[in-house]
Amino acid sequence: MGCYQAEDVTFRPLAHFPPDIWGEHFVTFTPEDNMKMEIYAKEIEPLKEDLRKKLFIMNDSVDLGRKLSFIDAVERLGVSYHFESEIEDMLNKIFKEFAANNFDIDYDLYNTACQFRIFRQHGHKMPCDVFNKFTNSDGKFKESLRNDIKAIVSLYEAAHLRVYGEPILDEAFAFATDVLQSSAPYSELARHALKQVLHFGIQRVESRLFISFYEEDETRHETLLKLAKIDFNRVQLLYRKELSQVLRWWHVLDFKTKLPYARQRSVECHFWSIAMYYEPQHSHARMLLVKVLLVISILDDTYDAYGTFEELELLTEAFERWDLNAMEQFPKEYMKLVFQFVYNIYNGFAKEMTELGKPYAAKFAKDREEQARGHVASGVECYMKDYNMSREEVVQIFNKMVEDAWKELNEEFLIKSRPGDDDLPKAVLKRVLNLARVVDALYKVIDGYTYSAKLIKGDIISTYTQPIPL
Template identity: 45%
Template sequence: MQVREAIELQEIEKLREQFKRELLAAASNSSQQLDLIDAIQRLGVAYHFETEIEEALQHIYNNRIDMEDDDLYNTALGFRLLRQHGYNVSCDIFNKFKDDKGYFKQSNDARGILGLYEAAHLAVHGEDILDEALAFTTIHLKSMASSPNCPLTAKVSHALKQPIRRGVPRLESRRYISIYQDEPSCNKTLLRLAKLNFNLVQDLHKEELAEITRWWKGLDFARRLPFARDRVVECFFWIVGVYFEPHYSLARKILTKVTAMTSIIDDIYDVYGTLEELELFTGAIDRWDTKSMDQLPDYMKICYEALLNVYSEIEEKVAKEGLSYRVHYGKEAMKVLVHAYFNEAKWFHENHIPTMEEYMQVALVTSGYFLLATVSFIGMADMVTEQAFDWVFNRPKIVRASETIVREAIELQEIEKLREQFKRELLAAASNSSQQLDLIDAIQRLGVAYHFETEIEEALQHIFNKFKDDKGYFEQSNDARGILGLYEAAHLAVHGEDILDEALAFTTIHLKSMASSPNCPLTAKVSHALKQPIRRGVPRLESRRYISIYQDDPSCSKTLLRLAKLNFNLLQDLHKEELAEITRWWKGLDFARRLPFARDRVVECFFWIVGVYFEPQYSLARKILTKVIAMTSIIDDIYDVYGTLEELELFTGAIDRFVAWKRLFYFIF
């Protein structure tokens, strides 16, 4: 094995030098050079040519080579590669591919459209032209993917599922090797280098995983901490996705071990520890010394000792390079995380519902990103300075944004698990109609009904047949819950249903009596129902209110409650993002200055539309409807307040012709 590796390393070095010369020879042909740089990166060998790539891109950037011509493919490829390497390239270079009306020109250039699609994924916020490019290219690529005559069908189909920007480099390298070898422009030197390199790096990863697995088995957590998840292999492959290159071998091992230990600690706080035990453990982490073990329960001692040993091992390895100061940052980041875990545990044990601000402040930390970002630097040799650690600890925007992304990804994953778990609970309740009805009612009132539309429909069809007598009428009930339920049901009457009108009158009298009775266990629910029956509530507001009520209900499903809380917070984040986007659009129109007579109602309009449909699948619909209503409000003010009759006649004619309206509509969206 060692002999084979030595021979292959020798060959890699020869191929590397040979390809450097070929890359240099392509300097006079920027189009060829861009293709080679793209291939280098996608084949996973870019770390062999960092200097050469940087020099080539700097030359292209300084001279705007291939950025000024009318070749869509070259322009898009140059834009993408420069942006990937941190160059500030303006997206305005794509304006030359638009027609006089501001639309992207139709094109049969499959490579160019695919290149523009990939480039559009490097947009930053507010770059409308790249948003338009993404919409334009997606439509065309979907058409190409279904065409038997398109030579790029396989590439297009894969790009639509997973654009380059969203791929895991190591997985994409393996896939791209198979594609690149069939390319007419395939460089044989580069292909051979990529294949040898992939296999050697894979061997290195196997060795690292074997070492980490031996360490993990030695800890014997499967027996000593049976409640904890065994995620060490999963953690390693996750870290390979962070950095796969050979020179990050130590960094991968450090980060995998800390991540695996963090998973154990997370399980202690989430699943196993009492609040008193967790308080002791948090204090021990703060002190960070072996003496603190004495006061911990036995199972916590096992975890605590293993954690301290991991950090001692890390310190021993980096101290050889004079980098032991880094371990201090790793410890402090762990303390921050553990305190956040403790806050979440405290909320749970005390049945406290935090405000959105409280929740996000803690939840962003418990995403684990801050710790992992810090620890990821520890093993990265001398390329990381102490200033880099200070930078992370200041939680800059990019760190906070990454925490948000990780937190939302975790919660989306948990929501999916909870959804499947609750589906099983709902199915298990099929033999108890009363319980199933309660669950369906809770689902709807907690604002998560859109997750279970099919299950609700099937259950209700089955349940209602059970409640009918021989004559086909619903059986009556005289209990308090039944009367409240009948009152709510009566609000779904349609015209001419006298029995429901009578039911409403009957139940209203009884509920008013209950509301004033100190002995009624449903007083709060009854009082609220009399003021605002379910049918007349705004679903989004009612969901928030009902979460507080439902968690104290003896029949509360913990799965459903957790799903509802996570779902509410994620939707609130989505609504905030939508409102921020709409507000930026509105401010960009500058109507406050340009049309000072008009009302500024855009935020009001948005919240009104959230009342119409709050679900995530209607995100685009909310933005469209909000913008159209906000524009309608402006037009209303023009007709009501400001315009003369002659001006209004002109405006009406313009709307009739619809040319101006279409342009305005395109500008808005």
């Protein structure tokens, strides 16, 4: 029975969210699917060993540019997690060689920008003055570069790894953006770069796309391509297995009936967890995160799109007490359902984390996911009102804030000569980066979480249900 009551005539700020678009689509995971996943896992092992030997040989014999190009392909194909230590060792050695030569390497714009991006992605602060040779005396990039769209895309991607105090990269970004916008009507490469920056992209979505590009590359490495395809299909099945478990659990809760005001987005929440932890070995983290995301979603809709001020005050007080007995004072059934759901999720989370030797994790998560609040105007609307500005002016200001925030995040990834005690481990920073990426991908155009049919439906389908032909 739903939580609505016939006599309830209270005004509520209902948002009338779009319904779930998936239904029973991902619920089934068969024994045949499981068997296929195991077969893929066995096929991957000899391919990994072949490539591991190649990486070892490349350490000593191949020129630096080819090494970096191979590493870039491994990473963009989504299989770098198999070779993390080998890749880090190679990059450390290559960076030292570049530094020993004062980074004075005779490469064209395409390769210089690619190498800059790769080093920055791994925390090596390759100096931005490697781009000086591509500029005129006035600091502007040479107009003759405009005709090489592939190189301009490479420059555009590299410019997104800039930090504060790098005006040449700000100029590179402006120059590349102008060229790509002019080229977009006749260049698919330019259109895709403008639509989705590699540094901001969701890894599995970008890997799926890059596999099709790499397949057409005349310089492709066949063993690497085969590994990427089989590994994508194996991990895709793992994601589907996880998602089927999430959906069965969610259907038992029956919030579609009991909390009809709330968004039903369990598929989107699991997709979000993939964006944060795409590597297959992080299955447990994904399964925990998807539940946390669903808690946030239910709370967000309860506070913003259903509860009255008086009801939400009671609910907030109950969360602060963290006591099931607090439910006795709730006047509405939906409040009991929401409180019980959040309470059970976090207590289960605490139990699991304690068993894993991390009892502090659940308390940290509970103290922080999301501050209780009433229905409020958006940040843009508040800024417009406070400063008497138009929406267009405020959006420009907010875009600049986002740009600066990315510079700060990029700076955090650069290896410090003397890391302080307060520096976060790179593994943690990587998840922060992935969170920024998923927010960019889901919210830069519209609210892609709420209106997933308009923005990420295709990405979800390709991630979960479209294996790559072998």
